[in-house]
Amino acid sequence: MSRPRTSAAPHAKSDQSGLFSELDGEMWLAKRLGTHGVAVFGGVTDRPQRIERIRKAIRENQLEEVICGRRDGKPSTYSAAFERLYGEKLNGNPTRKATPT
Numbered sequence: 001m002s003r004p005r006t007s008a009a010p011h012a013k014s015d016q017s018g019l020f021s022e023l024d025g026e027m028w029l030a031k032r033l034g035t036h037g038v039a040v041f042g043g044v045t046d047r048p049q050r051i052e053r054i055r056k057a058i059r060e061n062q063l064e065e066v067i068c069g070r071r072d073g074k075p076s077t078y079s080a081a082f083e084r085l086y087g088e089k090l091n092g093n094p095t096r097k098a099t100p101t
């Protein structure tokens with residue numbers, strides 16, 4: 001039996017239209033990172049902290065060009081998924097300041 005395909009980083013939507021919410025998208029990305037042994041959710045975090053933890057995890061583990069899923073039938077990388085989910089470049093400077101933990 002083959003595994004069902006997952007699509008890379010869903011569009012972030014906050015309505016109840018059946019599409020992923022922003023948190024669902026973050027959870028999806030964190031779960032995918034977990035397949036590489038990377039844990040990004042620990043303790044209580046806010047969105048800017050999670051963004052920076054995910055950015056750091058992808059960079060430090062050199063996963064930018066690793067395929068994490070499919071989007072419209074085409075392979076999608078962690079870098080592309082991050083950019084779609086957060087609306088900012090993975091390798092750019094953070095636009096938000098993470099609050100200390």
